[in-house]
Amino acid sequence: MRATIGVKSESLQNSFARKVSLSLVLAMLLLGLGLPLFAATEDSEHFFPLSKNLLKNQRGMPPPYGAAAVYTWVDSDWTITSAKVGLDNANVPAEFAANSKANVNLSTAGVKLDVWILPFFNLFTVVGKTNANVQLIFSGAPIGYIPPSLGNPAAIVRGDAVVDFDMNGNYVTIGGVLIGGYKKFFASVDFSATEIDFGHKDLVHGDQDMTFSIAPRLGYVVGLTQIWLGGRYFNYSSSYGGTVPVSNGGRFSFDVDLDSSAWNLSGGIRTVINEHWEVLLEVGVGKRRMIASSLGYRW
Numbered sequence: 001m002r003a004t005i006g007v008k009s010e011s012l013q014n015s016f017a018r019k020v021s022l023s024l025v026l027a028m029l030l031l032g033l034g035l036p037l038f039a040a041t042e043d044s045e046h047f048f049p050l051s052k053n054l055l056k057n058q059r060g061m062p063p064p065y066g067a068a069a070v071y072t073w074v075d076s077d078w079t080i081t082s083a084k085v086g087l088d089n090a091n092v093p094a095e096f097a098a099n100s101k102a103n104v105n106l107s108t109a110g111v112k113l114d115v116w117i118l119p120f121f122n123l124f125t126v127v128g129k130t131n132a133n134v135q136l137i138f139s140g141a142p143i144g145y146i147p148p149s150l151g152n153p154a155a156i157v158r159g160d161a162v163v164d165f166d167m168n169g170n171y172v173t174i175g176g177v178l179i180g181g182y183k184k185f186f187a188s189v190d191f192s193a194t195e196i197d198f199g200h201k202d203l204v205h206g207d208q209d210m211t212f213s214i215a216p217r218l219g220y221v222v223g224l225t226q227i228w229l230g231g232r233y234f235n236y237s238s239s240y241g242g243t244v245p246v247s248n249g250g251r252f253s254f255d256v257d258l259d260s261s262a263w264n265l266s267g268g269i270r271t272v273i274n275e276h277w278e279v280l281l282e283v284g285v286g287k288r289r290m291i292a293s294s295l296g297y298r299w
Contacts, residue, residue: 049116063276064116068296070126071109076234076260076288078102083256085141087156088243102258103135108171112294120180126173130196132206134240136163136256143252163244163254167206169198175213184221188228189214204242211236215266224272232284235261264288 049064080100110128117123137160144157175192191214198206212235219228241255268282276298284290 049119049121051118062116062272062278063298066112066114066278066296066298068112068114068278068280068294069109070112070128070292070294072107072290072292074106074288074290076262076264076290078104078258078260080136081237081257081259083138083254085138085161085252085254087142087144087253088251089253100139101137102256103137104258105133107131110171110173112296120178122177122179124173124175124177124192126171128171130169130171130198132167132169132198134163134165134167134206136240136254137161138163138254141252161252163252165204165242165244167198167204169196169206171196181221186219186221186226186228187217188219189216191215203244204240206238206240208236208238217266217268226270227268229265229267231263232266232288232290233261233263234288237261260288262287264290266290268292 078101080102083100108128108130110126112124112126114122114124139160140158141161142156143159143161146152146155146157171194173192173194175190177188177190179186179188181187192212194211194213196208196211198208213232215230215232217228217230219226219230237257237259239255239257241253243251243253245251264284264286266282266284268280270278270280272278278294278296278298280292280294280296282290282292284292
C-alpha cells in the first residue's frame with residue numbers, strides 16, 4: 001500500500017476526470033449471471049435441479065453444477081457524503097466535502113460456484129480478492145502550518161490536497177438468479193450481496209457496508225449462445241480514514257464517508273463450448289462503467 005499527499009495541479013485534475021468506483025462490486029463482483037433454460041445439453045441423473053418434470057417440453061438446460069474463474073473491473077461515480085480532516089488529527093468538519101472528489105478504481109478476481117436448485121432458480125457464491133486504488137481530492141483542506149514569527153501569528157495553509165492509497169482485501173458474494181423463457185427468448189434477474197474486508201493497512205483503514213445488487217435482463221438464444229441487454233443497480237457505501245505524511249514533515253489526517261448508488265445499462269454474451277465449457281462477457285455503461293468476464297466448466 002502507498003499513501004501520499006500533494007497539492008493538486010491542472011494535470012492531476014485532468015487525470016481525475018473519470019470517477020472510478022468501488023464495487024462488487026463490488027462484486028460484480030457479482031457475476032451471478034443467469035444461464036438460460038434453453039442451452040442444449042444431454043440428460044443426466046443428477047439430484048439437481050429439483051422438479052425436473054418442468055423441463056419435459058423444453059430443449060434441456062445446462063448441467064446443474066458449475067465452477068468458474070471470474071474477473072471484474074468497475075468504474076462509477078462516487079459522492080463524498082461527509083468528511084473530517086486536520087493536521088495530525090481529523091477533527092475539523094470539512095464543509096468543502098460537497099466540492100471534493102473521490103476516485104475509487106476496483107478490480108476483483110475470484111472463483112464462482114453455482115448450482116441449479118430448480119429449473120428456474122440458480123444459487124451461487126463467489127470468493128476472491130479485491131484491489132482498490134483510492135484517490136481522495138479535498139478542496140480547501142488544511143495542508144500546512146506556518147509557525148508564529150515576530151509580528152505574525154500562526155497560520156494554517158489551505159489548498160487542494162490529493163490523498164492516494166491502495167487497499168487489498170478478500171470478498172464474498174452470495175446470490176441467486178431467477179430465469180424463464182419462451183421459445184428463443186429469455187428473461188432473468190439476479191440479486192446478490194457482497195462483503196469486503198479491507199481492514200487496516202499501514203496508515204489507512206477502510207470500512208464498508210454490505211453491497212447489494214440487482215440486475216434484470218432480456219435476451220435471445222442463437223444456438224448455444226445467449227445475448228442480452230439489461231441493467232444493474234448497485235447500492236454501496238464505505239468509509240476511509242487514516243493519517244499520511246505531508247511534504248513539509250507534518251501529518252494530514254482524514255475520515256470520509258462515500259456513497260455510490262446508481263443504475264447502469266448493460267449488455268452481454270455467453271457461449272457454450274463442447275457442452276461443458278462456457279465463456280461469458282458483460283459490459284456496462286452509464287454512471288457506472290464495468291467489465292465482467294468468466295471462464296467456467298459445468299457438469
